[in-house]
Amino acid sequence: MRDKEILKQEILDAYHSRHATKxxxxxxxxxxxxxxxxxxxxxxxxxxxxxxxxxFVVIENxxxxxxxxxxxxxxxxxxxxxxxxxxxxxxxxxDTKFDSDYLQNHFKxxxxxxxxxxxxxxxxxxxxxxxxxxxxxxDRSLFDWASKQTYIALGNMxxxxxxxxxxxxxxxxxxxxKMNQLLDxxxxxxxxxFGISVMVAFGYRVNEPAPKSRRPFEDIVQWVx
Numbered sequence: 001m002r003d004k005e006i007l008k009q010e011i012l013d014a015y016h017s018r019h020a021t022k023x024x025x026x027x028x029x030x031x032x033x034x035x036x037x038x039x040x041x042x043x044x045x046x047x048x049x050x051x052x053x054x055x056f057v058v059i060e061n062x063x064x065x066x067x068x069x070x071x072x073x074x075x076x077x078x079x080x081x082x083x084x085x086x087x088x089x090x091x092x093x094x095d096t097k098f099d100s101d102y103l104q105n106h107f108k109x110x111x112x113x114x115x116x117x118x119x120x121x122x123x124x125x126x127x128x129x130x131x132x133x134x135x136x137x138x139d140r141s142l143f144d145w146a147s148k149q150t151y152i153a154l155g156n157m158x159x160x161x162x163x164x165x166x167x168x169x170x171x172x173x174x175x176x177x178k179m180n181q182l183l184d185x186x187x188x189x190x191x192x193x194f195g196i197s198v199m200v201a202f203g204y205r206v207n208e209p210a211p212k213s214r215r216p217f218e219d220i221v222q223w224v225x
Contacts (some may be wrong), residue, residue, distance in 0.1 A: 011163065016212055018162035020169045024081035024203035030166055035084050038202065041160040045153035049125055050111060051103070053091040053146035054153060054197070057188055058084060064186060068199075071182050074173015075199065083203035087183065088154060089194040090147040093139045098126035102193075147197040154198060161202055171199040 030038075042056055059065050068087075069079045079085055095102035103122065107113045113121060129135045135142045158168045179196045183189050214220075 014159070014162040018158065018168070019205075019209040019212065021167040021201070021203070021205045021209075022077060022169065023206040024078060024083065024167065024201065025206050026081040028083065028204040030083040030202055030204075034164060034166060035202065037164070038157050038161050038166070039086075042153040042157040045156045047149040047152065048145075049121075049128075051091075051096060051106070051146070051149065052110075053096050054150045055089040055091075055194060056153070057087040057089060057183075059087060067182060068179075071178050072171065072174030072199070074171045075201070078169055078171065078201045081203060081206070082201035085199070085201050086157075087188075087199050088150045088197045089183075089189070090143060090150050090197040092146070092192060092195055093142045094193050096142050096146050097136070098122055098129050143195055147195075150197040154200060158200065166202055167205045168203075169201045171201065174199070 039056060039058070047053060059068065065079055065085060068085075069075050075085075091102065094100065097103075099122070103125070104118075107118045107121065129142065133145065135145055154170060158170065161168050174196070176196060180189065183194075183196060189195065
């Protein structure tokens with residue numbers, strides 16, 4: 001078993017090294033094995049109630065990458081050199097409402113919940129959506145809740161990449177309506193079942209970043225005893 005203190009230091013070193021890479025080296029490519037590992041950490045990420053309300057779309061098609069670059073201003077300097085580019089989609093209310101066909105199928109055939117357990121679980125989800133988080137007043141609220149889940153997977157993928165020496169940059173620099181229109185035209189949103197949440201580029205940095213700066217630990221972490 002590896003020494004825990006050494007492992008902790010390696011993880012912290014990866015966090016210190018990681019930064020939002022603005023320019024990627026187009027001549028360096030992430031291996032298929034390494035990228036498969038990164039995507040697997042996203043797939044294995046947790047989500048509220050175990051919904052897995054996401055899809056990770058790896059954009060390899062050069063024409064579509066060019067369309068995205070010309071549609072999403074935040075991708076313009078990053079996408080051309082990125083080894084891999086991923087659009088994280090979140091499921092819409094069509095799939096995430098407590099009585100949706102997706103959840104029925106998900107809990108029955110993926111989670112393998114017994115019928116009686118599933119019925120009670122869905123009742124709890126209904127209460128959560130209606131009362132606890134008040135998510136059913138409009139379509140956007142439930143989508144934004146699902147979108148928050150994708151950021152858990154995003155963070156895990158970026159951290160895993162950093163730990164094996166691969167750079168990344170999360171991207172929110174886009175007009176959501178224009179990007180949804182483009183992705184819908186490409187047949188990627190499955191007739192309203194998905195919407196864009198966030199994007200991320202992977203590859204290798206061209207330039208070293210400035211030293212990392214963060215607010216002090218004591219300003220961020222509060223202990224309540």
